[in-house]
Amino acid sequence: MEDAERDDGPPDSGLPAPDKPGAFVMGRRNCLELVDPFSDALVLGDANLTFSLVLAEHRKSLCHVGRTVATTFEKLETLKERYPEIEDTIKKLEEMEAEVLHNVDCTRLAVDPRFKGMEGKFGAVYYNFPHAGVIQGFFDPTGTPTCGGGTPT
Numbered sequence: 001m002e003d004a005e006r007d008d009g010p011p012d013s014g015l016p017a018p019d020k021p022g023a024f025v026m027g028r029r030n031c032l033e034l035v036d037p038f039s040d041a042l043v044l045g046d047a048n049l050t051f052s053l054v055l056a057e058h059r060k061s062l063c064h065v066g067r068t069v070a071t072t073f074e075k076l077e078t079l080k081e082r083y084p085e086i087e088d089t090i091k092k093l094e095e096m097e098a099e100v101l102h103n104v105d106c107t108r109l110a111v112d113p114r115f116k117g118m119e120g121k122f123g124a125v126y127y128n129f130p131h132a133g134v135i136q137g138f139f140d141p142t143g144t145p146t147c148g149g150g151t152p153t
């Protein structure tokens, strides 16, 4: 099979990937790129943090310098009960310089001291499969996320 046709799976963090096929290397640039490489990305309401992990790996493979801020609504104790692998996932995220925060309510970002001074820092804000009830509280009346900006994704 030609290199260009081979599917090597998701990008890994090996840079600059000289041993990968050219189509793989160039394909990383053609990925649906929603996050400004220099901006931080915020993930809200993640459950087992695997989405955040894939996002952080993807950004690392693209040499993004912006950080990934991964958050869960639940406290760590709850996550440990639900997801036996959660500590391993958190370790991997932190090894990639991602920030992991728990007990984050997406409707209260503007008054959460951990987000003080973060207004305008987020290039993209992700909340996959949100609870419908929280969406109204997540946006201010102008339609801007209450964390002060970022493209809701």
Ligand SMILES: C[S@@+](CC[C@H](N)C(=O)[O-])C[C@H]1O[C@@H](n2cnc3c(N)ncnc32)[C@H](O)[C@@H]1O
Pocket (backbone or CB within 6 Å): 044, 045, 046, 047, 048, 051, 072, 073, 074, 104, 105, 106, 107, 127, 128, 129, 130, 131, 134
């Ligand atoms: C349907 S689950 C989706 C989980 C995850 N985003 C995914 O795609 O697998 C909805 C998530 O929203 C979280 N959640 C509920 N209320 C929230 C709030 N006010 N702020 C942030 N997350 C919230 C829940 O804890 C739950 O993990």
